[in-house]
Amino acid sequence: MARIAVVAGDGIGPEVVAQALKVLDAVLPGVEATQYDLGAARYHRTGEVLPDSVLTELAGHDAILLGAVGDPTVPPGVLERGLLLKLRFAFDQYVNLRPSRLWPGVPGPLANVKPGEVDLVVVREGTEGLYAGAGGSLHRDTPAEVATEESLNTRHGVERVIRDAFARAGRRERRKVTLVHKTNVLTHAGSLWARAFAAVAAEHPDVATEYQHVDAAAMFLVTQPQRYDVVVTDNLFGDILTDIAAAVTGGIGLAASGCINPTGAYPSMFEPVHGSAPDIAGKGVADPVAAVLSAALLLDQLGHADAAARVTGAVAAELAGRTPGVALRTDEVGDRLAAQAVA
Amino acid sequence: MARIAVVAGDGIGPEVVAQALKVLDAVLPGVEATQYDLGAARYHRTGEVLPDSVLTELAGHDAILLGAVGDPTVPPGVLERGLLLKLRFAFDQYVNLRPSRLWPGVPGPLANVKPGEVDLVVVREGTEGLYAGAGGSLHRDTPAEVATEESLNTRHGVERVIRDAFARAGRRERRKVTLVHKTNVLTHAGSLWARAFAAVAAEHPDVATEYQHVDAAAMFLVTQPQRYDVVVTDNLFGDILTDIAAAVTGGIGLAASGCINPTGAYPSMFEPVHGSAPDIAGKGVADPVAAVLSAALLLDQLGHADAAARVTGAVAAELAGRTPGVALRTDEVGDRLAAQAVA
Numbered sequence A, B: 001m002a003r004i005a006v007v008a009g010d011g012i013g014p015e016v017v018a019q020a021l022k023v024l025d026a027v028l029p030g031v032e033a034t035q036y037d038l039g040a041a042r043y044h045r046t047g048e049v050l051p052d053s054v055l056t057e058l059a060g061h062d063a064i065l066l067g068a069v070g071d072p073t074v075p076p077g078v079l080e081r082g083l084l085l086k087l088r089f090a091f092d093q094y095v096n097l098r099p100s101r102l103w104p105g106v107p108g109p110l111a112n113v114k115p116g117e118v119d120l121v122v123v124r125e126g127t128e129g130l131y132a133g134a135g136g137s138l139h140r141d142t143p144a145e146v147a148t149e150e151s152l153n154t155r156h157g158v159e160r161v162i163r164d165a166f167a168r169a170g171r172r173e174r175r176k177v178t179l180v181h182k183t184n185v186l187t188h189a190g191s192l193w194a195r196a197f198a199a200v201a202a203e204h205p206d207v208a209t210e211y212q213h214v215d216a217a218a219m220f221l222v223t224q225p226q227r228y229d230v231v232v233t234d235n236l237f238g239d240i241l242t243d244i245a246a247a248v249t250g251g252i253g254l255a256a257s258g259c260i261n262p263t264g265a266y267p268s269m270f271e272p273v274h275g276s277a278p279d280i281a282g283k284g285v286a287d288p289v290a291a292v293l294s295a296a297l298l299l300d301q302l303g304h305a306d307a308a309a310r311v312t313g314a315v316a317a318e319l320a321g322r323t324p325g326v327a328l329r330t331d332e333v334g335d336r337l338a339a340q341a342v343a
């Protein structure tokens, strides 16, 4: 039986995670969920962000389901770096998976894109690049101050995430991978990415490939998001591109993500892309769809592809039946999704 | 009399630059234009990208007007780094200015944004960050390969571009500056940017300020581009954000840019954001509006604000009168704009 560590977190985190667990339990009865108290509340109470003992306990689970962490009262960066990024790096979650679909029933912002036309997934590298924390500064607070940030890229790290992207593309209908980088400016890292991409592509003659500079990709995600199938890119580019992809498919309120360690050596982590939304917390009006879709990614990763598909299908039905502008109740949506997923 | 160096370049470059010069000559009769042959054609003919002697000659002009350089036959990066970036760095063009307006008459991609509602300008840093060329690699083409790219940021470089952004905001109606960075991950450079921003903001109590992470800004440029007035950001973030801003305001086909050295120590350079578009080159169907708007930025920079406003007004009239889908003739558009600008 799957053992899930649950970090409900702050704000609307607990509310939406409760629905995701409801749905998980419906499609995989008896799933074992252990709650971990991490986030802004714990930080304020104890000063702790992620104690080593908790990290060790988390490591013993099959997967982690996270709601949202963060609150305006916590200094910026504390929870991001101390919790989210620490888990990604400690558990070597090198595939940061971010699917974007324009679901029928969801009003997207683009006039010329019809529901159902966008169905892409960004495979964002999760353990390297500018997220390595390799920076520094000199002469701080003087006119002579200099600050650096270094992007670190290894063949090991780049090739493994590209392999994952090709494997995913091979299982999809369009079988296409777009590499996004900025090879004309970041020549060293860009060349490494381009050569690793070419090498892996040569092993997958059945998968179509293309390359785009990150600025062009940012533009095309707005003007022609339909053109993408699988996009593979570095950590920071992926951070930016996935928010654009979310924006053109109805907003981060619907976006799911997985920080995946495909080797299984450590647990993967699944979380909605949205934040803790303190303004609507506790009111029971947060949309749990992104959390539930994240649970579907979790199911898929743990080998329950059928259950994942049922959950995704339930979400599709839910969204197709919505009337834009009509308020929802978090728990009612959860009930409907759980029922629909086993119908 | 203004002395302009003209780099018409490749593809549609010469066609659109000819219209920009036509308009310049109409509003500033007698403007002295000297053509420089640089770009893919020269590279193929002579192997040269930007000889030092030409760099010295360019330095003697009041401004540079560039059409487009590049061709699929030139290895990627050669002209970008050897010509465009070299000029930006050699002439210390630290303000990379990119206005975006959704002009009445232009069909934008966003369903809920009306013409006239978007009028923003991105002040992109142009001489630092990841564009410094500070990277390297080890163990190339082996499994042990590592590649780095370093973002270099100085208080000097950051503060001066922020000052420029505040000065511009002070001359605009909404008087608002948004700083975009990624302070929660790029903590060293982010902190430098945030502190310099706070210091300059304190000198401008009449200008409203906000901060956004780059991923959030990329999203809001799609969902609420109306909210921005002046955006100041680093070199790479600016590269990406300005393509999004162009996309939501009708595409890079209409986007103008200036690489500006506000001190006047070296000439500033003005160019349409679009490329050389070899597929339509020589057919006389390229839209010269972006080149003409770039000429308006040039006029403004050289102190001819009235002439700049007349050119911008002519473009507004031209765009408002267009019927979407109807083909245009490059020289006819140029004639109309020149006539309208002095009407």
Ligand SMILES: CC(C)[C@H](C(=O)O)[C@@H](O)C(=O)O
Binding pocket: A080, A081, A084, A085, A239, B184, B185, B215
């Ligand atoms: C919170 C932040 C550190 C994080 C990131 O930059 O990866 C977030 O933006 C995301 O995309 O998950």
Ligand SMILES: CC(C)[C@H](C(=O)O)[C@@H](O)C(=O)O
Binding pocket: A184, A185, A215, B080, B081, B084, B085, B239
């Ligand atoms: C061609 C390239 C080097 C350049 C850049 O990255 O600055 C371009 O994308 C731009 O925005 O002017």
